Amino acid sequence: xxxxxxxxxxxxxxxxxxxxxxxxxxxxxxxxxxxxxxxxxxxxxxxxxxxxxxxxxxxxxxxxxxxxxxxxxxxxxxxxxxxxxxxxxxxxxxxxxxxxxxxxxxxxxxxxxxxxxxxxxxxxxxxxxxxxxxxxxxxxxxxxxxxxxxxxxxxxxxxxxxxxxxxxxxxxxxxxxxxxxxxxxxxxxxxxxxxxxxxxxxxxxxxxxxxxxxxxxxxxxxxxxxxxxxxxxxxxxxxxxxxxxxxxxxxxxxxxxxxxxxxxxxxxxx
Amino acid sequence: xxxxxxxxxxxxxxxxxxxxxxxxxxxxxxxxxxxxxxxxxxxxxxxxxxxxxxxxxxxxxxxxxxxxxxxxxxxxxxxxxxxxxxxxxxxxxxxxxxxxxxxxxxxxxxxxxxxxxxxxxxxxxxxxxxxxxxxxxxxxxxxxxxxxxxxxxxxxxxxxxxxxxxxxxxxxxxxxxxxxxxxxxxxxxxxxxxxxxxxxxxxxxxxxxxxxxxxxxxxxxxxxxxxxxxxxxxxxxxxxxxxxxxxxxxxxxxx
Numbered sequence: 391x392x393x394x395x396x397x398x399x400x401x402x403x404x405x406x407x408x409x410x411x412x413x414x415x416x417x418x419x420x421x422x423x424x425x426x427x428x429x430x431x432x433x434x435x436x437x438x439x440x441x442x443x444x445x446x447x448x449x450x451x452x453x454x455x456x457x458x459x460x461x462x463x464x465x466x467x468x469x470x471x472x473x474x475x476x477x478x479x480x481x482x483x484x485x486x487x488x489x490x491x492x493x494x495x496x497x498x499x500x501x502x503x504x505x506x507x508x509x510x511x512x513x514x515x516x517x518x519x520x521x522x523x524x525x526x527x528x529x530x531x532x533x534x535x536x537x538x539x540x541x542x543x544x545x546x547x548x549x550x551x552x553x554x555x556x557x558x559x560x561x562x563x564x565x566x567x568x569x570x571x572x573x574x575x576x577x578x579x580x581x582x583x584x585x586x587x588x589x590x591x592x593x594x595x596x597x598x599x600x601x602x603x604x605x606x607x608x609x610x611x612x613x614x615x616x617x618x619x620x621x622x623x624x625x626x627x628x629x630x631x632x633x634x635x636x637x638x639x640x641x642x643x644x645x646x647x648x649x650x651x652x653x654x655x656x657x658x659x660x
Numbered sequence: 661x662x663x664x665x666x667x668x669x670x671x672x673x674x675x676x677x678x679x680x681x682x683x684x685x686x687x688x689x690x691x692x693x694x695x696x697x698x699x700x701x702x703x704x705x706x707x708x709x710x711x712x713x714x715x716x717x718x719x720x721x722x723x724x725x726x727x728x729x730x731x732x733x734x735x736x737x738x739x740x741x742x743x744x745x746x747x748x749x750x751x752x753x754x755x756x757x758x759x760x761x762x763x764x765x766x767x768x769x770x771x772x773x774x775x776x777x778x779x780x781x782x783x784x785x786x787x788x789x790x791x792x793x794x795x796x797x798x799x800x801x802x803x804x805x806x807x808x809x810x811x812x813x814x815x816x817x818x819x820x821x822x823x824x825x826x827x828x829x830x831x832x833x834x835x836x837x838x839x840x841x842x843x844x845x846x847x848x849x850x851x852x853x854x855x856x857x858x859x860x861x862x863x864x865x866x867x868x869x870x871x872x873x874x875x876x877x878x879x880x881x882x883x884x885x886x887x888x889x890x891x892x893x894x895x896x897x898x899x900x901x902x903x904x905x906x907x908x909x910x911x912x913x914x915x
Contacts, residue, residue, distance in 0.1 A: 625780075635785055642785065644726050645766060649783055652741030659777045 404431040412573060413582045425568040445563045449553050455483075455492040456549045461499055463546055466538055467597075470502040473537040474527050480545040481521045508536035510654045511599045515590055515620065517607035518544030523638050526605055526646070533650035535603075535657075539593045541576060541586070542605075550574055578612035587620055594629060600657045601630040603650075608637040630656050663711070664719040664914055665704060666747075668740065668907035669696055669727030672764025672792055673877060676703040677904050678711060679911040682750065686711050687904050692764070696727045722910035726765075738913045740906050741768060741781055747909025748873055749776030751899045757870025760859055760888070760896075761906070762878040764792040769863050772870075782862050789826050790858035792878050797827050798851050801834050802844050806881065809848050813883030816849035824854070848883065856887035863892070871895075875902035 406424050409417035433439050462479060465471045471479075479498075483491050512530070514537045519526060530537060540546050551574020553566045576586050590602060602624050606614045617633045624631045632653045636642055661680060668675040671692060678686040686707045690699055704721075707713070720735040724743040728734070740763075748756050749772055759770040765788050771780040788794060799806045820842055824830045830851075837847050855878075872894055878884055879902035888896045899905060 645783070645785070648726070648739055648741065648766075649781075651739035652778065652781060655739060655742045656778050 402431075402435055404428060408579070409572065410579065410581050412575075412580050412585075418569070418572060421572045422565055422568045425571075426564060429564065442558070442560050442563065445560070445567070446555070446558070449555060449563060449567060451488055451492075452549065453553060455488050456552060458492050458495050458499070459483075459549055462495060463539075465499065465502050469505050469508060469538070472505060474524065474531065476537075477519060477524065477527055477545055478521065480548055483548055484520075484544075508538075510535040510601075510657055511538050511597075512536065512601045512603050512657075513538070513590060513594050513599050514540040514542065514545075514603050514605060516542065516603075516605035516613045517610040518542050519605065520544050525638075525640060525643065526634070526636065529643060529647050529650055530603075533647060533654050535601075535650060535654050537603075538599060539597075541589060541593070543577060547576060578616040583616075586616070587623060590620065590624065591627065594624075595627060599629075601632070601653060603653070604631070604633040606633060606635040608635065661717050662719040663713055663717055664911045665707070665721045666743075666907035666910035667700055667704070667721065667723045667725075667728075667731060667734070668743070668904075668910065669700060669723060669725040669731060670740075670764050670906075671726050671766075672796070673903065674700050674703060674725075674727075675904050675907040676700065676707055677907045677911065678707050678713070679908065682912075684904070684908060687901065687907075689903065692727070696730050697732070700731050701733075720911075720914055722913060724906055724910040736910075736913070738910055741770060741783075742778060743909035743913060744768065744875070744906045745770055745772055745776060745778045745909065746912040747905040747907070748875055748899065750912050751905055751908060752871065752873055752897070755871040755897075756873045758863075758872040760863075760872065760874045762790070762792060762855075762859070762874070762876040762884075764877070767791055767859060767862055769859070782864065784862060787826065789824075790855040792876065794827050794830065794855070795851070795878055795881070797831060798834060798848075801831060801838075802847060804844055804848070806878075809852070809884070810880075810882030812845045813849040813852050813881075813886070816843070816845040818846050819853075820846045820850045822847070822850035822854040830854070849887075852881065852883045852887035853891070855884060856891035859888060860891045871897055873897045873899065875899065875905045877903045879903070 406428060409421045411417040429440055466476045512535050519542060550570040553570045555563060555566050576589055578586060604617050604620060621631050632649060634646055636646060663678050663680045663685060666677045666679060673689050674692055674696060675689045677684050688703045688707055690703055722736045722738060723731045723734040724738050724740045728737045744759060744761050748759050757772050761768040767784045767790055769782045770778055773779045795806055820837060822830060822833055824833055834847055874885060874888060874896050879898050885896050885898055
């Protein structure tokens with residue numbers, strides 16, 4: 391039987407109600423209840439009751455992945471990792487077992503060498519970029535721009551925030567897990583999200599990055615809606631800003647490239 | 661004597677200017693069709709022939725526009741937004757602060773600082789709404805040359821509304837208006853007004869500061885200039901041959 395969005399409705403489906411606020415105790419409690427409900431659903435589905443040790447092991451595994459990934463982020467900032475490689479490595483996280491991905495990245499990190507000094511350093515914000523739709527990344531390279539930082543949920547934000555495990559009980563670990571995906575998330579779907587702007591400011595101001603590119607993927611509207619709230623303050627801070635709306639089709643490549651080339655020339659004027 | 665050549669390989673026309681000491685000695689253009697490199701080379705040869713310009717007096721050749729990468733024999737390439745700013749700022753005697761460029765397939769709005777540098781710019785997305793291509797389509801439907809659009813718009817007795825600048829939907833609207841017996845003059849007036857609204861939309865909430873210039877081929881349509889003045893409530897300036905300012909800016913980038 392086919393049902394909603396072409397899904398086979400005989401497949402067990404569990405709905406998560408996501409909170410729209412972060413700075414609200416009520417939203418946090420509701421989200422915790424949702425995560426607890428998901429835990430019960432998975433336990434029923436698999437026939438395995440998650441133990442405290444399983445949860446602790448999983449949280450530790452993610453923490454290790456995050457620590458290793460942070461070293462990759464630093465390596466890119468230092469100009470040792472080409473932008474497209476960085477995005478490919480980040481994307482591969484979704485396709486591999488986390489332990490194997492972390493071990494492979496750990497082994498690869500020392501091999502990254504300092505690249506030739508890059509010009510046109512930019513920060514890429516906005517909608518996620520998933521392989522094979524690397525159109526924008528390719529055009530950025532053609533335009534002579536180098537992404538040295540980003541806040542994409544497919545890239546620098548792919549792992550949840552660091553978990554504070556100060557309460558080792560079942561409930562304490564579950565709360566820590568829930569908070570890492572709630573308080574630590576910078577997705578613009580949240581209404582009270584000043585941290586998104588602060589995060590970009592923190593990553594860019596005082597560095598050699600002079601421009602911010604906001605990638606708006608058609609269908610990923612929250613980034614479009616937030617563009618004005620980012621544009622004005624970032625420009626006031628002396629940064630160049632450009633919003634690029636695009637999709638998975640290649641036909642707007644020339645149009646995008648024209649804008650990126652001009653944006654790169656603008657950065658040189660700073 | 662050293663003459664530099666600016667080449668603007670646009671989506672609907674290829675433009676060439678020969679420049680000596682900031683002065684345009686010769687300009688020429690041709691429609692863009694397959695084989696752009698040969699077309700551009702032909703234009704350059706024509707210019708050289710008209711000026712009786714020997715090889716040794718040719719300085720640099722700078723290419724810009726969508727097709728700039730298709731022309732191999734260049735000394736330099738520059739994106740058309742930067743070239744537009746450089747060219748029009750120089751042609752306006754340093755007066756231009758806002759440039760509205762309507763090209764064959766895009767609309768750009770540039771804001772310049774007091775030194776003529778691009779402070780900010782906006783451009784339409786992939787849609788060809790309100791661009792030169794849109795006017796060409798309308799000209800075919802109305803069986804009217806583009807150069808007559810300005811004069812005909814002035815003769816409009818009634819103002820009708822054209823709701824869309826989308827090339828596809830506008831075609832249906834124009835055919836519908838023609839079927840209703842609405843005159844060409846009124847439809848052309850409506851076309852200009854709808855494009856003016858579209859341009860104002862790209863400009864967004866920003867107020868235009870300083871002198872506003874319109875360039876690109878459609879800037880020769882006086883009716884469009886008047887529609888933009890009405891929409892933006894400001895004077896719109898147009899240089900003598902607004903379709904050549906980007907090619908000229910390519911040469912200015914050498915200085």
